[in-house]
Amino acid sequence: MADETLECPECGEISHDKEWCDHCGAHLKPAENLEPDWLSPGETLECETDSGKRVVTVNDVVEDFATRKVFTGRLEDGQLVFIEQAASDPDDLGDLPEEVKHLFRRPFYRGVRGELVTEVYRDVGGLTIEDLVEMSNRQLSYPQIKDLFEVVAETLISCHDAGYMVLAVAPWTVRVDGMMVPQLSGKDDVETPFPEFADAAPDEELEDLSDSDEEDFGALVDVIEDVDSNDDLSAWEILDEPSNVVDALSDTGIVTMKNLETQTPPEMTCLFEGLDRAYTIGRNPDEVPVIMGFSAPELLGRVRADITEATDVFGLGMLLYYMVAGRLPPASVYTRYAPAIPARNFRPGFPPGLQAVISRATRPNPDDRFPNVAAFRDAFLSACATMERRVPNPSEPPRFRIAVDTHVGINKGRRNPTNQDAVFGKSSDDGRFSLIVIADGVSTASYGSGDLASHFLKARAKETWEEILPMYLMDEEIDEIQIINTLLQRANQDIVDHVNEHHTPFSGNPHEVMGSTALVAVLHKGVVTLAALGDSRAYLFTNLGLEQVTTDHNLSTLSILDGVPADSALAMPHCDALARCLGTFSINGGVLTSVNPQADLFKFSLTRGDLLLLTTDGLVDFGGPNQIAAEENIYTVLASEPDPALACLELILLANRGGGGDNIGLGIAQFF
Numbered sequence: 001m002a003d004e005t006l007e008c009p010e011c012g013e014i015s016h017d018k019e020w021c022d023h024c025g026a027h028l029k030p031a032e033n034l035e036p037d038w039l040s041p042g043e044t045l046e047c048e049t050d051s052g053k054r055v056v057t058v059n060d061v062v063e064d065f066a067t068r069k070v071f072t073g074r075l076e077d078g079q080l081v082f083i084e085q086a087a088s089d090p091d092d093l094g095d096l097p098e099e100v101k102h103l104f105r106r107p108f109y110r111g112v113r114g115e116l117v118t119e120v121y122r123d124v125g126g127l128t129i130e131d132l133v134e135m136s137n138r139q140l141s142y143p144q145i146k147d148l149f150e151v152v153a154e155t156l157i158s159c160h161d162a163g164y165m166v167l168a169v170a171p172w173t174v175r176v177d178g179m180m181v182p183q184l185s186g187k188d189d190v191e192t193p194f195p196e197f198a199d200a201a202p203d204e205e206l207e208d209l210s211d212s213d214e215e216d217f218g219a220l221v222d223v224i225e226d227v228d229s230n231d232d233l234s235a236w237e238i239l240d241e242p243s244n245v246v247d248a249l250s251d252t253g254i255v256t257m258k259n260l261e262t263q264t265p266p267e268m269t270c271l272f273e274g275l276d277r278a279y280t281i282g283r284n285p286d287e288v289p290v291i292m293g294f295s296a297p298e299l300l301g302r303v304r305a306d307i308t309e310a311t312d313v314f315g316l317g318m319l320l321y322y323m324v325a326g327r328l329p330p331a332s333v334y335t336r337y338a339p340a341i342p343a344r345n346f347r348p349g350f351p352p353g354l355q356a357v358i359s360r361a362t363r364p365n366p367d368d369r370f371p372n373v374a375a376f377r378d379a380f381l382s383a384c385a386t387m388e389r390r391v392p393n394p395s396e397p398p399r400f401r402i403a404v405d406t407h408v409g410i411n412k413g414r415r416n417p418t419n420q421d422a423v424f425g426k427s428s429d430d431g432r433f434s435l436i437v438i439a440d441g442v443s444t445a446s447y448g449s450g451d452l453a454s455h456f457l458k459a460r461a462k463e464t465w466e467e468i469l470p471m472y473l474m475d476e477e478i479d480e481i482q483i484i485n486t487l488l489q490r491a492n493q494d495i496v497d498h499v500n501e502h503h504t505p506f507s508g509n510p511h512e513v514m515g516s517t518a519l520v521a522v523l524h525k526g527v528v529t530l531a532a533l534g535d536s537r538a539y540l541f542t543n544l545g546l547e548q549v550t551t552d553h554n555l556s557t558l559s560i561l562d563g564v565p566a567d568s569a570l571a572m573p574h575c576d577a578l579a580r581c582l583g584t585f586s587i588n589g590g591v592l593t594s595v596n597p598q599a600d601l602f603k604f605s606l607t608r609g610d611l612l613l614l615t616t617d618g619l620v621d622f623g624g625p626n627q628i629a630a631e632e633n634i635y636t637v638l639a640s641e642p643d644p645a646l647a648c649l650e651l652i653l654l655a656n657r658g659g660g661g662d663n664i665g666l667g668i669a670q671f672f
Contacts, residue, residue: 037114047109105273126177138326169315317361332566336364356545397526399431403644410660421665448514480529505590515583618662
């Protein structure tokens, strides 16, 4: 006889347990003759406390789940409280030492009401990290993120110093009081503390903001001059107004960096809430909390390792990812629960500089992470100090040395001796003006060829350099974005013209027309203006690691950005296939018409000691057994070889020693 099953009303899965869902833990139906004794608005609750009897009047339901409800209420003296009822009994926190009790949000009353555990909490003020991110329209500023991270890290350090781990660091388990957040009223852009909910914007205004399209950052050419003339702007300014000049560009963030003098941080406090217990350092617990997207792989049984302070480092790293991205980290079984894409892919307008520390904190293997939160905090502050030095200084900009190089790849050359990568790099004699282009031709083309497409871009780069160098030498105005747009449009037109010349009337599959990835960088007085198409990457090198600046235009990455779960996106057939590249057109009557390519556009400052690496995928794919190892190996080469030309050669050797299964094209700009 088959076992009786029930369909869970919460998740829709079939459960063999007839009372609690096997999958999500929801209460399927009350046991026989059991009716949960939930509180209701207007009801009073008598609470026996250490200081005597207190009476709470229940006001409103603010959270309503199958096994848990949260209410607001008032004590007899008018003080706001929160009442939580749950169908399970979490462990008591009474065994915590006095020095850390203040780090946890604890009820002043706990009792059993029927089959429910009822807890009453005083309103401690402040908001959770999740609340703060949502109220900032999922775009916390750099100074806000810096302040939030510091206070959360210091609180975790205090807990660790007392001998305890949290193991459940997540946006909704960390509450901060004293944070300054933008007032979302649609009026003046002022900062105001949010200790009281009454000061928030009306519901309809919050809904309008939350429904806005935050992923389309636009490309804002026509307001850059206004930004540069405004001394009151914050250190990192995201220009997110549409511009007719570059309507063809999409998903673009242009970042300008000005006067990074941050305000004195407000007095902030942090505590952990919604936690069942704290965990003793040095003792592997029998049961641990699991928060998908924030729990370390060792908590999920995916890595054989002890549970240590490095486990909390992972959770804090994922929390920092969430604050930067404004989205839940896309953890995946295919990445061993590390984020599948960099945080700035969700928010390209945020300044580069933090991804290297996020990446190290969220490594799948605990031994590869920071050993403790204090080391993580120190690395974070070092990254912030570097970011704050990246302020444009037109009177004394940094100089740079550049080099470009390419190789067919040893094993790739045995199959096809044609190198489909093309590179171009030139700089002015004073080392303050340069054009670098890296291209990787699409090898599956039936109409034209990948090497033709990439070399069209290289030829146009050479032509463009001959036009713009005299302008720089004559101290004429340089419009970097217009330079890049014109270069890409000319190369795109060359591809279309070649196909029309040799294959008209065109009746084939549009996906079989030749194309190429494109990285085009104009370096001018310490500012990098960068366009990216395809999966060739730009990396920023600092003393803390490599940070991917660009977004891969492949199916898996763009699907994740569109909201597809990381596991599903990474399991798609041909998930690495290009979704955008140079070679865009429309077809009318068998004739191709060029359509301006949609490149991502970035503009950011670099400082002395920075290094910019532009590379095709042949380096990353064969620089190590996986992406993490490849980026570590690339970092080691760049850190040990100060000469850009020799570094290019060493990186080509690295990829060839790793198999050399693809063409390798790269360019390096070293700032000094």
